[in-house]
Amino acid sequence: MDRVDDEVLVQRVASGDERALSELYDRYAGLIYGSGMRYLGDRETAEELVQDVFTSVWKNASGFDSTRASFATWVYRITRNRATDLIRRRKARVRTVDGEPLFEPGETDPSGALSRNFDVAVALSRLTPLHREVLVLAYFHGFSQREISDRTATPLGTVKSRTTAALRALRETMRFDEDRWSADE
Amino acid sequence: MSEHPETRDLLGPYVMGTLEPCEEREVEHHLESCASCREEAQELGLAHERLADLASSTGAPPEDLKVRVLAGILRREASRRVPTWVAMVAAAICVLAVLGAIFTPDLSGGRAMASANLSPTGRAPGAGGEVSMRGTGENIEMRLEAWGLPPCKSEQYYELWLVEGDERVSAGSFTVGQSGRVDITLSAPNFAASYPRVGVTAEYDKDPRASDAKMLWGGLHEL
Numbered sequence: 001m002d003r004v005d006d007e008v009l010v011q012r013v014a015s016g017d018e019r020a021l022s023e024l025y026d027r028y029a030g031l032i033y034g035s036g037m038r039y040l041g042d043r044e045t046a047e048e049l050v051q052d053v054f055t056s057v058w059k060n061a062s063g064f065d066s067t068r069a070s071f072a073t074w075v076y077r078i079t080r081n082r083a084t085d086l087i088r089r090r091k092a093r094v095r096t097v098d099g100e101p102l103f104e105p106g107e108t109d110p111s112g113a114l115s116r117n118f119d120v121a122v123a124l125s126r127l128t129p130l131h132r133e134v135l136v137l138a139y140f141h142g143f144s145q146r147e148i149s150d151r152t153a154t155p156l157g158t159v160k161s162r163t164t165a166a167l168r169a170l171r172e173t174m175r176f177d178e179d180r181w182s183a184d185e
Numbered sequence: 186m187s188e189h190p191e192t193r194d195l196l197g198p199y200v201m202g203t204l205e206p207c208e209e210r211e212v213e214h215h216l217e218s219c220a221s222c223r224e225e226a227q228e229l230g231l232a233h234e235r236l237a238d239l240a241s242s243t244g245a246p247p248e249d250l251k252v253r254v255l256a257g258i259l260r261r262e263a264s265r266r267v268p269t270w271v272a273m274v275a276a277a278i279c280v281l282a283v284l285g286a287i288f289t290p291d292l293s294g295g296r297a298m299a300s301a302n303l304s305p306t307g308r309a310p311g312a313g314g315e316v317s318m319r320g321t322g323e324n325i326e327m328r329l330e331a332w333g334l335p336p337c338k339s340e341q342y343y344e345l346w347l348v349e350g351d352e353r354v355s356a357g358s359f360t361v362g363q364s365g366r367v368d369i370t371l372s373a374p375n376f377a378a379s380y381p382r383v384g385v386t387a388e389y390d391k392d393p394r395a396s397d398a399k400m401l402w403g404g405l406h407e408l
Contacts, residue, residue, distance in 0.1 A: 018259060025251055034244030043247075048382065048404040050246060051254050055302050058258045085406060086381055113238065120239045138201065139240040145203050157194075164197030164229070171232040 006071035006122060007064075014061035025054060031121050032079050035114055039083050052082045072122035076115050123173040131166035134159060189215065192222055200230040249307075257304035257403075260313035260333065296320045298378045301403035303385065309334055309400040312365070316345075316383050316403065318373065325373040327356050331385065334361045334400060343400065344388045345371060347380035354380070358388065381405060 006027070012020035032053050036046030056078050064074055124132060137143045137151065145163065149156040192215045198204050199212045216223050296319060303314035314331030329345055337343070337360040346353040357371030385401040 018255070021258070022251075022255060025255065029246050029251065029254075030243045031239070033246040033250075034242045037244050038242060045381070046244070047246065047250055050250060051257065051302075051304055052404050052406070054254050055258050082404075082406075086404065113242070116235060117239045117242050120235045124236070124239075135236060138203075139236050140243065145198055160198050161194035163201070164194050167197045167200070167229045167232045167236075168225075170236065171228050174232065174235070 006125065007066040010057070010061050010064050010066070010071055010074075013058060014064070021054070021058060024057065027125060028075060028121065029054075031117060032075075035079060035117070036083065039114075040086055045086055049079065049082055049086065053078050056082070070122060072118040073115075076118040079118075080114060119174060120170075123170055126173050127166060127169050130162060131169050134163045135166050135170065138163065189219065189222060192219075193225065196222065196226050196229050197233075200226060200233045253304050253306075256310070257302060257313055260305075260311070298325070299405045299407050301383050301405045303331065303383070303401040303403040305333070305401060306399050308387070308398060312401055314385070314401050314403075316405070318378055318405070320378075325375055325377050326370050327373045327377065327383075328368075328370045329359070329385075330366075330368045331361075331401060332366045334365045334367065334385075335387075336363050336365065337361055340389055342388050343367075344386050344396075346384045346386065347373070347377050348382040348384050348402075349380050353384070356383070378405070378407065 006024065009017075009020040009024050013024065029050055032050050033046050036049035037043065040046055040049060053075065057075065064071070124135065127135070133152065134148060137148045138145070143151065145159050146156060148154070149159045152159070154162070192212055195204060195208060195212055199209060204212065216226060297317065298320050299318040301316040303312075303316065305312040312331065312333035314329065316330075317328045319326045319328070327345065334343065342358050342360045344358040345356040347356055354377075356373045356377065357369075359367055359369050359371075361367050382402060382404050384399055384403075386396045387398040387400055388396045
């Protein structure tokens with residue numbers, strides 16, 4: 001599938017496009033699963049978080065309004081709410097048995113780190129393929145600049161300058177999204 | 186943007202800490218006297234930090250999770266296209282109550298509390314289902330609609346569980362015939378809504394221990 005914006009994919013999901021849902025899964029499941037492991041602490045619950053988020057995306061795609069929020073913001077909220085719900089249920093049952101105070105809802109993302117991660121993920125998805133490649137190989141696969149040069153048959157100097165250009169483009173995209181959605185939160 | 190292309194092109198690997206020592210010294214020496222390059226290095230450093238944090242927060246889900254997630258969603262969608270009366274008739278014919286009573290759906294009253302979409306496991310890849318929980322005064326009713334379950338063999342039945350970690354509480358049992366479908370309402374403990382997950386296992390009359398043969402599972406969400 002050609003690289004299309006998340007917002008376009010959500011529109012296709014609203015029309016029942018299963019391939020669009022599959023593409024969104026490929027783009028965001030890793031981040032949602034990783035967030036689940038970080039905030040919920042176990043694999044089974046993290047898997048459940050992934051299931052819940054994409055079920056919600058499928059059911060509510062027709063209600064997504066791209067003029068009011070980016071897809072990253074929308075799926076972040078779904079993820080945060082579902083994770084909070086899972087945490088609250090766990091603590092609520094403890095209270096039922098032991099009478100201990102409830103865990104306060106809304107503390108799943110006190111530092112905003114989860115929100116920022118979704119913003120960076122969508123900015124990364126908007127880079128050109130060459131820019132995205134050097135960053136993904138370096139940050140997500142742990143390759144050195146020389147290893148990237150060898151793997152992509154690109155001169156080392158070009159890899160270095162392309163990496164700089166990619167980080168610059170990422171920063172510009174993040175800044176554009178911050179300005180665009182600054183009134184949303 | 187910096188007017189020094191040679192140094193500018195190295196600022197990315199510089200903030201990532203991947204330059205050779207001699208290159209790094211050259212960049213640092215340049216930055217001491219060039220405000221524009223310092224400013225750009227700062228901006229690129231921010232992008233680097235955000236990307237590094239994203240990378241550390243991203244995990245690789247199990248390979249089969251995508252199939253389970255998407256299959257669960259799409260089967261649920263397909264089952265909605267089956268007229269409700271067909272499912273109810275099939276359930277009325279095929280469900281044999283273990284306790285000697287016949288359960289019929291009765292959600293005419295009460296407050297909707299929670300629901301769950303059920304995803305299949307490898308034991309029942311074609312299965313799916315939904316659980317809805319409704320409070321009726323002091324009691325809680327759990328309605329289970331499921332499809333695609335293997336028909337029960339002799340001395341076999343299915344059981345609906347409320348689950349948290351290794352702990353589970355039974356919400357009731359049922360059998361399934363050739364249709365593979367069930368639509369029943371069971372009574373649940375009054376703290377049922379506090380459990381985060383529900384599951385369906387295949388059980389055997391001759392084995393008193395709770396089975397680990399998980400057929401369906403899902404997370405409960407408050408409504």
